[in-house]
Amino acid sequence: MIFSFLLTYGIFIMTVLLADVFYVSPRRLVSTLFLSETLFAIKLSFITSIISTFFSVLFALPGAYALSRYEFPGKDIIYIIILLPIVLPPLIMGVSLLVFFNTSMGRFLEEHGLRLVYTVPGIIVAQFIISSAFAVLVMKAAYDNIDIRYEQSARTLGCTSLQAFYKITLPLCRSGIIAGIVLAWARAVGEFVPILIVAGAMHFKTEVLPTAIFLRLETGDIEGSVSLTIIMMVISVIALLILKRLWARPGR
Amino acid sequence: MIAIKNLNLKVGTFELKDINLDIKKGEYFVILGPTGSGKSCILKCIAGLYKMDSGELYIGNKLSNNIPIEERNIGYVFQDSTLFPHLNVYQNITFGLRLKRMQKGLIENKVSSICKLFAICDLLKRPVDNLSGGEKQRVSLARSMICEPKAILLDEPFSSLDRNTAERLMVEIKRIHAQTRQTIIHVTHNQEEAAVLADRICILKDGNIVQVGTFDEILTKPNSEFVADFFCTHNIFSGFSVIEGNVSKMEYNGICIYSSRLRSGEVAFSIRPEDVVISLNKEKGINSFRGTIKEIIDKGVIIQILVDVGFLIVSYSLRSSFLTMGLKEGDSVNIYFDKNAVHII
Numbered sequence: 001m002i003f004s005f006l007l008t009y010g011i012f013i014m015t016v017l018l019a020d021v022f023y024v025s026p027r028r029l030v031s032t033l034f035l036s037e038t039l040f041a042i043k044l045s046f047i048t049s050i051i052s053t054f055f056s057v058l059f060a061l062p063g064a065y066a067l068s069r070y071e072f073p074g075k076d077i078i079y080i081i082i083l084l085p086i087v088l089p090p091l092i093m094g095v096s097l098l099v100f101f102n103t104s105m106g107r108f109l110e111e112h113g114l115r116l117v118y119t120v121p122g123i124i125v126a127q128f129i130i131s132s133a134f135a136v137l138v139m140k141a142a143y144d145n146i147d148i149r150y151e152q153s154a155r156t157l158g159c160t161s162l163q164a165f166y167k168i169t170l171p172l173c174r175s176g177i178i179a180g181i182v183l184a185w186a187r188a189v190g191e192f193v194p195i196l197i198v199a200g201a202m203h204f205k206t207e208v209l210p211t212a213i214f215l216r217l218e219t220g221d222i223e224g225s226v227s228l229t230i231i232m233m234v235i236s237v238i239a240l241l242i243l244k245r246l247w248a249r250p251g252r
Numbered sequence: 253m254i255a256i257k258n259l260n261l262k263v264g265t266f267e268l269k270d271i272n273l274d275i276k277k278g279e280y281f282v283i284l285g286p287t288g289s290g291k292s293c294i295l296k297c298i299a300g301l302y303k304m305d306s307g308e309l310y311i312g313n314k315l316s317n318n319i320p321i322e323e324r325n326i327g328y329v330f331q332d333s334t335l336f337p338h339l340n341v342y343q344n345i346t347f348g349l350r351l352k353r354m355q356k357g358l359i360e361n362k363v364s365s366i367c368k369l370f371a372i373c374d375l376l377k378r379p380v381d382n383l384s385g386g387e388k389q390r391v392s393l394a395r396s397m398i399c400e401p402k403a404i405l406l407d408e409p410f411s412s413l414d415r416n417t418a419e420r421l422m423v424e425i426k427r428i429h430a431q432t433r434q435t436i437i438h439v440t441h442n443q444e445e446a447a448v449l450a451d452r453i454c455i456l457k458d459g460n461i462v463q464v465g466t467f468d469e470i471l472t473k474p475n476s477e478f479v480a481d482f483f484c485t486h487n488i489f490s491g492f493s494v495i496e497g498n499v500s501k502m503e504y505n506g507i508c509i510y511s512s513r514l515r516s517g518e519v520a521f522s523i524r525p526e527d528v529v530i531s532l533n534k535e536k537g538i539n540s541f542r543g544t545i546k547e548i549i550d551k552g553v554i555i556q557i558l559v560d561v562g563f564l565i566v567s568y569s570l571r572s573s574f575l576t577m578g579l580k581e582g583d584s585v586n587i588y589f590d591k592n593a594v595h596i597i
Binding site for chain 2: 147149150152153154155156157158159160163168171172
């Protein structure tokens with residue numbers, strides 16, 4: 001019963017996705033892939049998502065550890081705020097970011113070199129907000145799964161707290177942490193609405209893959225839009241395959 | 253070796269109150285108490301895993317309250333194995349030595365002797381997931397001991413093992429302690445472990461130390477009804493005592509009981525069930541009474557017999573002698589206990 005339900009649902013999703021594949025000819029797919037605009041969008045997507053993932057991990061590794069291991073005032077509220085971008089509609093995050101840069105604090109930041117509106121750093125910030133939330137969520141779960149007594153044992157054997165972290169905790173939740181990184185990156189690559197609002201959709205300037213799909217749709221180039229969708233789909237599938245492989249490994 | 257002075261600690265709603273302990277070098281010290289009495293909290297304070305609210309901790313005559321965990325050189329073995337699952341047995345055992353960047357040759361020598369001591373030479377290449385519960389605890393002990401700690405703290409080390417494995421490991425630890433004279437502080441709620449292993453025992457109740465002494469002292473001379481009850485003395489009574497010559501005469505439910513310990517006034521007294529002898533013959537003399545068997549509880553090797561002699565008294569009988577006497581509920585029997593077996597609390 002459950003099996004047939006899962007099978008039906010799987011077939012439904014595959015049919016929806018494969019519809020894209022059958023919609024465009026392979027020639028159009030290849031020609032779209034090698035368009036300079038597409039290559040720019042792929043390159044920009046990769047560069048911005050890697051940078052935002054890097055900062056997400058830099059934030060989530062210690063942040064999720066602190067949330068998992070320590071008790072401090074306001075801990076629950078801080079955790080909820082970090083996760084808020086996951087549940088809030090993307091439109092709200094985008095509008096809020098734009099409004100923020102029109103406040104005195106936002107203007108102060110802009111005047112001191114942090115120009116984000118209609119710039120590539122704006123894309124990175126928009127991606128960071130959502131990908132760091134996912135990184136914290138997954139990494140905290142990974143830390144929660146590791147018994148604190150492993151670290152305590154390591155401390156009694158002569159480790160400092162930092163040594164206990166990288167010699168024991170990190171290797172034990174390695175798979176969880178890599179899963180967090182992959183998820184954060186996948187979310188960064190797929191981020192769209194806040195990027196569109198904060199960084200705009202300027203050709204050869206702030207056009208990432210999701211923006212490119214949107215721009216083609218807007219101009220009625222359905223085939224071009226679907227071709228880019230397939231390219232994004234391939235990227236997502238590869239990310240998911242890596243994720244599944246890592247979850248299945250022992251020592252999670 | 254390890255001295256605790258006026259230790260106070262609050263964890264949630266639980267409190268350790270004014271704990272004072274002095275553990276000698278080479279001693280096997282057991283902290284015994286029911287669940288939730290604060291046994292593990294004391295160990296965690298010694299190891300540095302809990303920060304004391306007040307009091308002083310001396311490790312080897314050095315005030316150690318603010319010394320970081322890793323610099324205390326105190327081994328800790330938890331109830332469940334905390335062997336690192338991503339390392340094999342050899343890597344686990346040598347973890348502390350490799351941290352100190354010890355020479356490889358020296359490490360090998362130490363591993364060789366510790367493995368012989370714990371009989372784990374054939375386990376070295378095994379992943380820790382493949383070890384049995386007893387093997388895991390032996391490796392955990394070896395991992396702690398190889399670092400030559402000032403003391404090893406054992407936090408209920410047998411509670412996750414089956415009875416046979418626990419008994420075998422207990423005997424091994426006793427042998428290893430006799431060989432090495434390593435200072436060990438062992439926390440348990442099991443009196444049997446304390447009886448087999450301890451040089452001295454500390455009884456803990458609700459965060460307070462109730463009594464410290466050897467097992468025999470605590471068993472035969474409990475200083476409170478709690479201690480007597482914790483050691484399943486069962487026979488704890490109270491009455492008015494008067495000294496008559498070289499004995500104390502206590503009256504309980506109109507019956508006179510004599511003790512060789514001298515004290516007068518209102519007292520509580522206890523009699524170990526194994527000191528209460530049941531016979532079928534009518535006997536006369538002090539502390540000899542006729543009574544009726546009210547209840548028989550089969551505990552395997554030991555049979556617990558409840559006899560009404562005007563008050564209820566519990567006797568333990570070995571299964572073999574119980575079967576020889578052919579006792580059953582309602583039988584009229586004689587009970588007797590020596591005046592030295594009556595302990596005035």
